[in-house]
Amino acid sequence: MERRAFYRNPVLPWLLIGPQLLLVLVFFYWPTSQALYWAFTLEQPWGGGNSWVWLDNFIAIFRDREYWATVVRSAFYAMCTTGLSMAVALFLACFVDRSLKGTKLFQSVYVWPYAIAAPAAGVAFRFIFAPQSGIIGSINQIWPGIWDPSTNGVHALAMIIICHAWLGIGYNFIFFLAALQMIPRSITEAGAMDGARPLRRMFDLQLPLIAPTVFFLLIMNLISSFTDSFGLIDTMTEGGPVGSTEVMVYRLFIDGFRGLDYSGAAAQSIVLMLLVIALTFVQFKWVEKRVHYN
Amino acid sequence: MAAISFSGVKKRYQKNDVIHGVDVEIEAGEFVVILGPSGCGKSTLLRMIAGLEEISEGTIAIDGTVVNALEPRERGCAMVFQNYALYPHMSVRQNIGYALKVAGMPKGEREAKVLKVAKSVSLDPYLDRKPGELSGGQRQRVAMARAMVREPKVFLFDEPFSNLDAKLRVAMRAEVRNLHRSLGVTSVFVTHDQTEAMTLADRLIVMNSGFVEQVGKPSEVYHHPASLFVADFIGSPAMNLVRGFFGEDGYFRHGKGGMIGLPGLAKAHLSREVSIGFRPELVRRVDAGHKGAIAAVVDYTEELGASRLVYARADGSPIIAVDGGNDPLATGMPVHFALSESDIHVFDHSNGRRVDHDGRPVRATTSVSA
Numbered sequence: 327m328e329r330r331a332f333y334r335n336p337v338l339p340w341l342l343i344g345p346q347l348l349l350v351l352v353f354f355y356w357p358t359s360q361a362l363y364w365a366f367t368l369e370q371p372w373g374g375g376n377s378w379v380w381l382d383n384f385i386a387i388f389r390d391r392e393y394w395a396t397v398v399r400s401a402f403y404a405m406c407t408t409g410l411s412m413a414v415a416l417f418l419a420c421f422v423d424r425s426l427k428g429t430k431l432f433q434s435v436y437v438w439p440y441a442i443a444a445p446a447a448g449v450a451f452r453f454i455f456a457p458q459s460g461i462i463g464s465i466n467q468i469w470p471g472i473w474d475p476s477t478n479g480v481h482a483l484a485m486i487i488i489c490h491a492w493l494g495i496g497y498n499f500i501f502f503l504a505a506l507q508m509i510p511r512s513i514t515e516a517g518a519m520d521g522a523r524p525l526r527r528m529f530d531l532q533l534p535l536i537a538p539t540v541f542f543l544l545i546m547n548l549i550s551s552f553t554d555s556f557g558l559i560d561t562m563t564e565g566g567p568v569g570s571t572e573v574m575v576y577r578l579f580i581d582g583f584r585g586l587d588y589s590g591a592a593a594q595s596i597v598l599m600l601l602v603i604a605l606t607f608v609q610f611k612w613v614e615k616r617v618h619y620n
Numbered sequence: 621m622a623a624i625s626f627s628g629v630k631k632r633y634q635k636n637d638v639i640h641g642v643d644v645e646i647e648a649g650e651f652v653v654i655l656g657p658s659g660c661g662k663s664t665l666l667r668m669i670a671g672l673e674e675i676s677e678g679t680i681a682i683d684g685t686v687v688n689a690l691e692p693r694e695r696g697c698a699m700v701f702q703n704y705a706l707y708p709h710m711s712v713r714q715n716i717g718y719a720l721k722v723a724g725m726p727k728g729e730r731e732a733k734v735l736k737v738a739k740s741v742s743l744d745p746y747l748d749r750k751p752g753e754l755s756g757g758q759r760q761r762v763a764m765a766r767a768m769v770r771e772p773k774v775f776l777f778d779e780p781f782s783n784l785d786a787k788l789r790v791a792m793r794a795e796v797r798n799l800h801r802s803l804g805v806t807s808v809f810v811t812h813d814q815t816e817a818m819t820l821a822d823r824l825i826v827m828n829s830g831f832v833e834q835v836g837k838p839s840e841v842y843h844h845p846a847s848l849f850v851a852d853f854i855g856s857p858a859m860n861l862v863r864g865f866f867g868e869d870g871y872f873r874h875g876k877g878g879m880i881g882l883p884g885l886a887k888a889h890l891s892r893e894v895s896i897g898f899r900p901e902l903v904r905r906v907d908a909g910h911k912g913a914i915a916a917v918v919d920y921t922e923e924l925g926a927s928r929l930v931y932a933r934a935d936g937s938p939i940i941a942v943d944g945g946n947d948p949l950a951t952g953m954p955v956h957f958a959l960s961e962s963d964i965h966v967f968d969h970s971n972g973r974r975v976d977h978d979g980r981p982v983r984a985t986t987s988v989s990a
Contacts (some may be wrong), residue, residue, distance in 0.1 A: 512705035515672050518718035520770070521693035530718070534709045 358599070364592030376589075379571040383593035392569075393577070393594075400552060400573040403487060407555075408547035411491035412540075420528055422499075423506040433503070440496035444557030452562050475563070479570025482563045489558055490551060490584030498543050505539035506532060507606055545609040549602050574598050622696070622773040622806050623648045624669060628678030631664050631830075638664060640830045641678065646808065646823075648683075653802050653809045655817040656827035657853070660682070662810045665827070666776050669808060671695050682774060698767035699776040703783065704759045706751040712738070712762050713747040719770045737769045741795070756977045764799070775800075775807040781816065793819060800968050814854055818842070826850050831841035844965075848972040851897045851965060854872045857929055859897045862937045863969065866890055876934025881912045897965040900929065906958045913956040921949050930955065 365383055367376040387393045415436075422432050423589050439447070457463045457474040466473055475481040509532060517527040533540070556575045559565060565572040565580060572580070575598060582591025624646040631639040639661045646652050654662040655855040667673035667682060673693035679686045687695050698719075706715050714721075717734040725733075728839035738744045741761045751759055760780065767775060777796070781789045799822060800807055811817050817824055818838045826833045826841060826849075851859045864874030868890065870883030882896075906913050916934035921943075930941045932955055941957055949955070966975050 510703065510705065512701045512703055513707060515692075516699070516701060516705040516707070516766075517718075518672065518692045519670060519697065519699045520766070521722045523693075524716075526722060530722075531707060 356417065358402055361595050361599075362593045364589050365596045367589060369588040379589075384597075385590045387593055387597070396572055396574055396577045399483075399513055399571075400575075403490075403555065403573050404548050404551040406487045407494070407551040408544060410487065411494040412498050412543055413546055414491065415495045416502050418530070419499050419502035419506055422503055422525075424524070429603055436499045437496040439493055444493065444554060445561045447489060447493055448558045448561030451492075451558075455485045462619045465607050475567075477567055479567055482567060482571045486555065486558050486562055489562070489585065493558075494547055494550060498547065501539055502536070505536035509535050530560070541612060542609065545605050548613070552598065552602060622683040624774065624806065624808070625681045625912070626665075626678065627681075629665070629668065629680055630677035631661065631668065631673065631676060632676040638830050639668075642832055644825060644835055646806065646831060648806055649804045651797075651807045651809065651820060651822045652825060653811060653817040653821035653823075654825045654827060655811060655814060655821075655853075656833075657805050658812055659829070660827045661826050661830045662812075662874055665777055666699075666778055666808060666810045668774050670697050670699050696773035697776050698770050698772035699778065700760075700767050700780045701985055702764045702779045704751070704763040704780075706759060706762055706766075708751055711750055712743060712749050712754070714788060715751065716743075716765045716769050719766070733769060737765045740768070741765050756784055757792070760784060760788075760792060762984070764796075766801070768799070772805065775805050777807065777809040777811075779811055780809075781811075781813075789816070796820065800954035814856070818854075826853065828853075837885075844974070845897070846974050848895060848897075848967045848969075851967065851974075855899060857900050857940050857942075860903070860939050860963075861895045861897045861901055861967075862939070863893070863895045864937075865893055872896060875934065878914075878937055880914055880959070882959075882961055882964065883966060885966065885977060889966055893969040894975070895967045895969055897967060898959055898963050900940040901942040902960070902963040903939065904958045905930070905941060905943050905945060907955050908954070908956050909958060913958055916957060917950050918951055918953045918955055932957075949983055 331528075363374075366378060366380060368379045368382070369376040418432070418436055427493075433516075452460075454460050455462050455473075455475055457466055457476060463473060473481060475485045513531060513535070514527055517531045522530060553575055555573055556579065559571055559573065559576045560579075564572045565576050574594065578591045578594035578598065581587045581594065621730055626642045626644045629639060629642040630637060642665060654665060656662045664673055668675050668688075669682075671687065671690060671694075675688050679688055681687065682695060682697070707718065710718065713731075713734055714796075716738060717730050720730045720733060735744065735747075738747055741764055743758065743761050743765055746754060746758060751762065754762065763780065780796075781792055784792060793816060796807075796809075809817075809820055821838050823836060824838055824841050824952070825835050828849045834841055834850045836844075836846075841850060842854055845854060845859070848861065852861060862872075862874045864878075866872050866882070866889045867888040868886070870881060870886045872880045872882050872886070874880070874896075885896075908915070914934050916932035916939055919931040919933055919938070921931065922929040927942050927944050928946075928949075930943045930949060932939050932941065939957060941955075943949075966977070967973065968975050
């Protein structure tokens with residue numbers, strides 16, 4: 327079923343795809359090619375020429391133990407964020423799918439956080455989690471010093487993970503709900519007749535049937551947690567305390583724009599890009615292979 | 621085996637009543653078919669037994685226990701769904717065994733039981749297939765096996781054959797009937813197909829727009845329809861229904877000046893508007909000179925092979941007759957029919973209920989505990 331449109335005017339198709347093409351070229355291919363060039367050269371901080379160094383930049387970052395610590399932290403961050411966000415979204419979607427009271431309202435309410443820009447959410451959460459005055463900080467009045475993300479690295483990382491997960495819940499929720507509603511009602515009813523309680527039905531019947539969606543969201547969330555965490559970290563902790571919230575995307579920003587090591591930062595961004603490309607590839611390869619039930 | 625009893629069962633969606641108070645007793649081991657046109661509430665009633673639909677008012681009791689507040693799994697019912705509702709990601713074996721697995725039965729025992737049930741519906745060669753790899757009839761069998769394996773107190777069937785072709789439907793009908801004979805489990809079967817209903821049922825519950833029109837044995841419902849609706853709904857071709865009234869002279873007046881002499885019936889039904897009903901197969905074709913013959917004009921005929929249906933019109937009232945003759949009958953030709961008074965049903969037009977020939981009205985659920 328291939329459909330093609332033919333244009334008599336050879337200029338018209340280019341005009342039609344022009345705006346999009348321009349955007350992609352200016353904001354993706356041009357910066358990417360620049361980063362690639364930088365990654366293989368050594369740029370002087372004050373400008374004035376650069377020299378080709380082959381893989382030296384990559385070797386330098388891979389030899390850096392601190393960089394590997396960042397990679398491990400990023401992986402941990404990605405898993406926690408994805409797991410938390412998807413689990414909460416699935417839980418909520420299951421409730422809305424069972425059409426409890428107020429379903430219509432929740433359907434829209436849960437989606438809102440997705441529309442909030444990361445830095446804005448970061449600022450809001452900084453207040454919520456502030457140890458001196460925030461809502462969560464008020465537990466310090468009961469047990470002084472139990473919560474302090476400004477000095478405790480674990481607290482700081484947890485804070486950002488929670489915030490990132492919260493931002494993604496809306497997006498995950500829509501996809502989960504749509505997938506759950508595609509399952510014929512009678513299948514869950516048959517499960518109920520067979521004696522399975524709601525939680526059991528979720529694991530035995532609903533989850534396997536929405537597996538393609540789960541996989542899609544898993545990849546999307548992983549990608550998002552590798553790349554979108556910048557806005558949150560920059561507004562909430564700036565990578566601190568003592569680098570405990572420094573993930574890959576934030577470290578490359580620090581190295582490049584604070585440390586003025588453009589070449590090292592470019593190499594890091596290429597590594598990050600390859601990671602995202604790999605995830606996307608897996609996504610395409612697998613999702614198309616999944617069996618879809620009707 | 622378990623008895624099911626409905627008392628004052630109502631179903632309300634927001635403010636709309638869809639079931640208006642059902643009082644029926646189903647005996648233990650009985651095969652009951654709920655029959656009615658689509659949207660009459662028959663599936664809703666079944667789902668209320670299963671626990672998939674809340675009971676707005678009244679009570680349903682299974683084996684004497686009121687089940688209104690019980691979850692589906694606590695009611696001891698197994699259900700065969702209209703679209704089978706098989707678990708698409710599980711093999712036939714897993715589908716059948718799921719209820720046992722949930723109940724925590726050990727694996728060996730479970731496998732043995734699944735195999736036994738699968739054999740009884742000749743599914744054993746397909747145990748490792750997925751539902752998507754089965755034919756419609758096989759899926760239907762899996763759905764039945766899944767219900768049987770739990771050894772439930774009650775079987776519920778929600779129009780289970782509506783996706784099968786005509787031949788398979790007849791075969792499955794026999795299978796369900798045999799299943800019931802051998803297991804003896806109380807069964808409630810919902811359908812809109814009257815042939816299916818008549819052949820399967822020990823007793824029929826005929827429903828129309830949320831009301832129970834009649835409860836009774838298939839032959840009872842056929843020969844003594846309790847209302848105009850039942851008279852019209854049961855039987856193919858449908859019963860002839862002619863609207864009119866009886867005069868003191870013993871004649872039934874209908875249509876454009878039509879008169880049928882029914883002196884034996886007239887007295888009981890004076891002074892009310894009625895419809896008389898008679899089965900097409902009980903209408904006899906007679907010669908013009910026959911005493912009390914009804915003169916009619918042929919509209920058209922339908923050949924059935926063994927017999928034919930004659931669609932005719934007597935003074936404006938349509939009459940269908942089953943005719944065994946093979947003389948040529950063309951549109952516009954005159955024909956003459958005769959009726960026996962004993963074959964005629966009379967329905968009061970003000971409420972649509974049957975009136976017996978002694979003049980007494982008939983209640984909806986005449987034979988509830990017959």
